[in-house]
Amino acid sequence: MNIGQAAQASGVSAKMIRYYESIGLIPKTVRTEAGYRVYSDRDVHTLRFIRRARDLGFSVEQIADLVSLWQDRERASKDVKAIALEHVTVLERKIRELQEMASTLTHLARNCHGDTRPHCPIIEELANDEAGHLHVKPDAKFGALGKAPVR
């Protein structure tokens, strides 16, 4: 199977497969004489495992751990559980931050007429020198919405 077919079958783009190989998340594949990468069903299985973990928001670093645990038949389930629960903690913190942002904005928007007049509490709050702070102080983990990498 060539990389394109493996990509199709696993849901991981060919670009990302090469990238995962380059960073050592997956081992280097066998090549044809012409240099084409060749994938087995087993490789596709691994790629799907990786894609699902990405869908759950695990970082590549965490996925590397999960993959090796997956392939280790002697592993303790607590090792896997620990990674999962740690990730849940991070997810929940981020959820709280976003909820605070959303509720602050919703509150401000509710008090904004939204008409053609210039008065607007949203702008006024942002410009307010007194307040000095808003409800949310994002930690150094997640940035603005709308641009970050993905999947």
Added chain:
Amino acid sequence: MNIGQAAQASGVSAKMIRYYESIGLIPKTVRTEAGYRVYSDRDVHTLRFIRRARDLGFSVEQIADLVSLWQDRERASKDVKAIALEHVTVLERKIRELQEMASTLTHLARNCHGDTRPHCPIIEELANDEAGHLHVKPDAKFGALGKAPVR
């Protein structure tokens, strides 16, 4: 006021002030003969406005809009409100995604003994060829947790 003092007073790092200038979010400042940037209280006020908007998760692009609306005394409040509400929509979608990730993982972890035996539903779910999909399909806006840029 030099850039360090402006940074202190506004809560925006000197690095970011120079960056914001380079991308045109804030205008080029006056310089001393030696080339030092000089800031007024008004500039600091603008920087604080920007920092608060960042704290609420607005992208630099959105902030550029907000800043120009802020400085336009004739602007209609609906223009500001529209930006805020659009952002709230994005925030809420992201919150939902993260909640689904967290609940899927929590569910799996609850069914994992977390002992020294190898049996682990978390790994099994990730490796499951049948399921083909998990609950969450992140959109192309936000990446894995734990690494993205910020504030």
Added chain:
DNA sequence: ACTTGACCTTCCCATCATTGGAAGGACTAA
């Protein structure tokens, strides 16, 4: 006057996951 140390300048690099594209080789079907 000279040194020290804190500040400033610009420039480049790294992050993280991902996409895009260019240039060129390989394969397949007509």
Added chain:
DNA sequence: TTAGTCCTTCCAATGATGGGAAGGTCAAGT
């Protein structure tokens, strides 16, 4: 043979930010 699709590697960009180097400037203390 040729067209078209696939593959290869390499380089660049994304967004917001931090880190650091190399060098200039300033203010205070000796």
